[in-house]
Amino acid sequence: MAQKVSGVVKDETGKPVTGATVALVKASDSATVKFAVTKAGGEYSFTAMPAGTYRVKSTSTGFSNAYSEVLAVATEDVSVADVQMKKLTADLNAVVVTAKKPMVEIKADKTVLNVEGTINAVGSDALELLRKSPGVMVDKDDNLSLSGKNGVRIYIDGKPSPLSGADLADYLKSMQSSNVEAIEIITNPSAKYEAAGNAGIINIRLKKNKNLGTNGSANAGWGIGNYPKYNAGLSLNNRNAKTNLFGTYNYNYNKGLGTIDSYRTAADTIFDGYTKMINRNIGHSYKAGMDYFINSKQTIGVMVNGNISNGSMNTDSKTDIIFQPTKTDVRKLQAY
Template sequence: MRKLIVAILTILITTASFAQTGKGKATLTILNEQKSPVEGATVELLRSNDSALVKTAISDKTGLVEFENINTSSYLVRVTAIGLAKSYSNLFQVKEGETTTVPAMSMAISNATQMQGVTVSAKKPFIQRLNDRLIVNVENSVVNVGSSAFDALERSPGVTIDQNDNIALRGKQGVIIMIDGKPSPMSGADLINYLRGLPVNAIERIELITNPSSKYEAAGNSGIIDIRMKKDQRLGYNGTLTAGYGQGVYPKWNAGTTLNYRNKGVNVFGNYNYAYRENL
């Protein structure tokens, strides 16, 4: 009888644990001072307890932003847009199986825009929106320091990764992963392990191609994720050594090395990375 009671309690505790890790959805609308929708605003979903970046998104032509398949927790959002002042929302809670509608955010014109002078900056924005793709300039994001390529993808707009490590772009699976414009020869667990071991500071940018052109043929109809690696422009041999460590429920760490050779006619680039992590 005692064993039966223990077994029942174990099942109940396990069920409660799964319930606490459920998923939900959050939506909000970005407006300007004239209450017109703001298209192309960068919206960052932040955990309320430590302001850690969880996900990024881009507002559509109606100003709408959606965060799908996010863990139940307390969040806030940070919004930036060209010519408008940075804005923060109030805290809100995402509940399992529910859609949380965050009150519309109104963005004011930034003080820099109101100035008569013109300031020119060469720094690229964290997210750039082109006709057929989004570009995530990971090297310009402080939050990506010490992270892996896998972590950067999880935070990227339109990218979702399920519990089985299946990568989808705008809800479509079968995404083609490319490295420097060429399809990766790896797939499945090998690809995921490579992405987890690849330090983000070895990456220049991630291109999320949602509308592939004809040059990509039919293979990329579900979308293409092209990871562009950093390449040293100096002549001769050079390389880097990287290491990162993170602590959650369990520790995780990664290490890697890159080697580059360049002369006036040839450039050869290679890298090797290793990652260790424990799962629940």
């Protein structure tokens, strides 16, 4: 697909707003499809989104949130949506200062998508979070690319994941978004990372419980698209001054629908095809480990994690073959 939405974010005077967080949201329910960050000239762009109706939401410190008009994006469309932001005014006699992490942070060496404490922390999985992340593309086969380049390496808490391909996708689907603190997107990895991954590094930081004593949490989520999907998880933690024991288990069920329409001609023959793909994935993931705190700056630990997944795909294809040798002699066959 080649759909694209782009535009410029400006203030009331026409000056570009640099570093604003821009979200492509569905017009129907405001669900976020993709994030981006404006460049020096206020420009942003989104590519390869499904056809549908959208709005562009822009947020930035010192400005009130702003939205574009509703866009109807069809196949092969290139749409332009400029956004104008309004500066906030405050009563200096009654100013209350609060600190809150932005959804997307631009740092010298990486871009960070903050997940904890946001709407993205509920009812999703790590692969869906990557679909929304700036510069990250996930194709129909769940392969990852970064800024249009293949060969992305996935790290978990700063350690390279040994998984790749379908195994990596299944693992990311089984990782609930409620367990993710942030996603770091590193297009130019430093020496601390391995040289592998010429497209860059995506480091997924998982949440860690820092409360003393024994505690835990349970969560469950449910969603509906073409088919229902649901997930559940349990987390337990025991921490004292010197050690920390932890463990998590997550269950994820996801069923999706994909379709392909094709139409081509060859000489006097027309091939009109339709393919329906129903994929189902059941995932179990677990993590258990222990940390020992040598001092305030040094920690050693051991951790075991893994996942068990069971996926399937049913494909139903139909092609109508129409022969048109003359205008009066038309025959139609169906191939299944």
